[in-house]
Amino acid sequence: MPGARALVAGLAVAVVLAGPAAAETLTMRSGEHRGFTRLTLPVPPEGGWVLGRVGDGYGLRLTGAGASVDTSAVFTRIRRDRLAEVRMTETGVDLVLGCDCHAVAFEERGLIVVDLRDGPPPEGARFEARLGPDRPEPPSLRPGFDWTQSVIPSAGPVAQGPVATPQPSSGPDFGTDPARDLLARQFSRAVAQGLIRADVGRAQTIEARLREATPPAALPPASAPLVPAAPEGLTARAQPLDALDNLRIGATTGIDRARDASGRSGVNREGAACPPDSRFDLAAWGTETDLARQIAQRRQDLLGEFDQPDPARVLDLARLYLHAGFGAEARALLETLPPSSADAPVLLGIAALIDGPEPPSEGGSAFDAHVGCDGAVAMWAVLGAPDLARAGVIDRLAVRRAFAALPAHLRTHIGPRLAQRFLDLSDTDTALALRAAIAPTATRPAAVAVLDAELELAQGRPGAASDIAEAAADGGGPGSAEALATLVEARLAGGLSIPAEVVEDLVAVARENAGTALGLRLARLEGVALAQQGLFDAAFAVRDRLGADAASGPLAAAMSRDLLGRLAHTGSDAALMARVFAEAEWREGTLPPADRRRLAERLLEAGFPAEALAALPSDPSLAQDAFLAGRALLAIDAPGQALRVLAGHRDADAERLRGEALLALGEHGAAVTVFSEAGLQPEAHRAAWLGGLWQDAAQDAGDATAAMIARAGAAMPVIGADAVDASLLPPVVAPPGFAREAASEGELAQAAAMLVDGAELRRMVADLLSAYPPPSD
Incomplete structure (x- = not known):
């Protein structure tokens, strides 16, 4: 097949000429989902990865070519509830947890995907093993497909006796070649990712051709075939061998797909056949010109003999409506004159999604089971999935193909919603590809402008996102409310102030959209924007209004934590004291790590150690939480509990507190040891003086201080230690x-x-x- 050979040859040349890859920067992206937070990172070129436990969370280690990780965009779309901090390491990153959660990782479409899921890890979870201090080895994976195994004879037993001088051979040369090895690795990776297809059956004809072209002396015994047998369940296909047959590589081009009349059926996740593409060919159901005439003609022919609707003509008119983007009209037609056809449910499903709700209905769509199909149905399944993160593996290429095949006006209509679904999965690359397929227009619709702003925000450019969203919001009309919400989110993500007039518009638009999903989003942003301006009473009033509605109860609780965090960081002492004791959302360490620590610090500074302790987890495992808990316990005269909280933590702050707790318990000698081992000499001397440990106090002291200690030791009894050795001290003069x-x-x-x-x-x-x-x- 010339197209396939050209593709393989091009791949081979590109790989050979590529040379050593330079170190590149891998950008980590994030997304918030119900029950988990998702992080994605491109798989490093020519390398691997491993995930395991480290101190306060998990460590992701990368191997292979030196690649740096860019984490600047991680917290632009997520809070710090589950992921408290990302720390750079020599070979990757450490993910510091801020919740009782666990990590699950997998590789999909060239991305390392790490999900931080609520709750403890399941028994025997593979990612709970602790990482060692050295550079980790990549996880043990199944080897990729090795095309060389069919043409390189396996080594037999080593012959004994004198070594014969090798003679030139006219047969094929199967010696090791670095370029060939590189090609093998690249092809194996491409096969594993589904970019090319390994045709194992074709290898069955290779052995005979090799034996014809190779002298008998150079061939292994017949009992050791050059080509392994086809795996069980695969049937060998004898085909003529051409110059590239021994690569066992197959390729499917766009021409091949166009010739596939069956339209890629495949099976869905339930094992049922996927609908053919012909049922979703909206571009063929109408033309771009004179739409009114087309509708009039099909409506005129709708009724047949005896004024009975013709099912075929009903379906044709419904398809034309869908081609034009009239989902409601198509649905009304099919429900009023229901045709007895297997195509009717498909058309009703498309109609519901063209004008469907955003976010999608919790009941899902007619295509939920087909999200993994490799045909056009995959796009509609993605558009209607109520929880895309849990819908299964998505065929992204199929989604992009189906979207590109839509008429231009439909791409503009549903493109922003479809791209947003992938942005919610932190899949910025697919969202960008879908955006590129939306045809440019003289004036950018508000929905497309909102998508552009979201893409800028996802790429860590909140300033550009704010400018785009502000222009769309000022334009008014449909989509301006979404643009206003995106504008506020962009400015909050970038730490930018929100102008007072924007807050006023936000309050008004939130009232207009009350009772809708957009209204809840706007109300939450209204409260956060008021808090940013220091109007915490008004912000909590918005929270109270949301809490009065049972449907928005969870949102109100999340908003409480958000507002309390902002109050802890930016609120005045008066505002904090007036509000914090009336709220309950901050107790038991329920706030995100950075917020609860700041709240505990401010309560300690204000003289409320018991309340500061209540803001922290009851069993703090993170070092920063343990340090603050130790301070609070010492302040309420509970040094024994402070020692238990600090157990296992060995940083300088923890050692200082441990020494203070020992002093409070009267363990002066132990306190001196702790301070000394931590390099805290002034504290160690103080502990020695308090305990009357003159020998310890005299160590590393200057002559003047030693003389003072000698005079004090001569006048005072030694407490808790043996008498001072007089030979170590200067005489009393x-x-x-x-x-x-x-x-x-x-x-x-x-x-x-x-x-x-x-x-x-x-x-x-x-x-x-x-x-x-x-x-x-």
């Missing part, structure tokens, strides 16, 4: 020019001695206070 006389010399001499001793003691205390000043607080 009397003040110059003063020689104390015996007590019997008189009371005046004793009084003079007391005055001198008092002056010396005051000087020693002053020197100690100068060397160890009291804490500023």
